[in-house]
Amino acid sequence: KAGVTQTPRYLIKTRGQQVTLSCSPISGHRSVSWYQQTPGQGLQFLFEYFSETQRNKGNFPGRFSGRQFSNSRSEMNVSTLELGDSALYLCASSAEALHEQYFGPGTRLTVT
Amino acid sequence: AQKVTQAQTEISVVEKEDVTLDCVYETRDTTYYLFWYKQPPSGELVFLIRRNSFDEQNEISGRYSWNFQKSTSSFNFTITASQVVDSAVYFCALSEAQTGANNLFFGTGTRLTVIP
Numbered sequence: 001k002a003g004v005t006q007t008p009r010y011l012i013k014t015r016g017q018q019v020t021l022s023c024s025p026i027s028g029h030r031s032v033s034w035y036q037q038t039p040g041q042g043l044q045f046l047f048e049y050f051s052e053t054q055r056n057k058g059n060f061p062g063r064f065s066g067r068q069f070s071n072s073r074s075e076m077n078v079s080t081l082e083l084g085d086s087a088l089y090l091c092a093s094s095a096e097a098l099h100e101q102y103f104g105p106g107t108r109l110t111v112t
Numbered sequence: 113a114q115k116v117t118q119a120q121t122e123i124s125v126v127e128k129e130d131v132t133l134d135c136v137y138e139t140r141d142t143t144y145y146l147f148w149y150k151q152p153p154s155g156e157l158v159f160l161i162r163r164n165s166f167d168e169q170n171e172i173s174g175r176y177s178w179n180f181q182k183s184t185s186s187f188n189f190t191i192t193a194s195q196v197v198d199s200a201v202y203f204c205a206l207s208e209a210q211t212g213a214n215n216l217f218f219g220t221g222t223r224l225t226v227i228p
Contacts, residue, residue: 031214033214033215033216035216042218042219042220042221043203043205043216043218043221044218045215045216045217048213048214048215050213050214055213055214056211056213056214056215058215088155090157092157092214092216094214097213097214098145098207098209098214099162099214100147100159100162101159101214101216102159103149103156103157103158103159104156105154105155105156106155106156108155
């Protein structure tokens, strides 16, 4: 089975812009979760989608949003980018809740 | 509130030595799951193990073994006969059943360097 894929792998944006990241889960997995990884805050949960519905959300401002499509592919959007949004954004897929999550290679976002 | 503590920030060992990575967790939930992930320099998190709160049996997988002790809220990870390829950052994580969702709380990670 193909693993979790994320596009793009690298992205450079300017403050105030918006960005959309994409994630394709492992075939058959209906849950997609997003995490932010920074040197200062570590790995933090952003949100999870299951069958096109947001099931859980972490403690991030409303500038961070996401959605999931009927084929389980997911996108996350960050509007009005800030320098502090520079991070590695990781997507993970899982067959069911509380099962192991398999991570993609991540998207490295740099905000200048 | 939930919390995962990995007190060891960095560990260096010489190849073939055994090494144990510590993980202590806090949760009010009676049903929860614990995980270990490996993050090599490439950046992708690699799943290693998942353990539920009702299963305290130790597990061994090749050179890897895990010791889960509810009495001390610990879920430690031992690598036997370490190899250079084991060099990575290792994360312990917790998921609580009451959330009913895939929400992993990660520790800060332990960077393991295996010296040839």
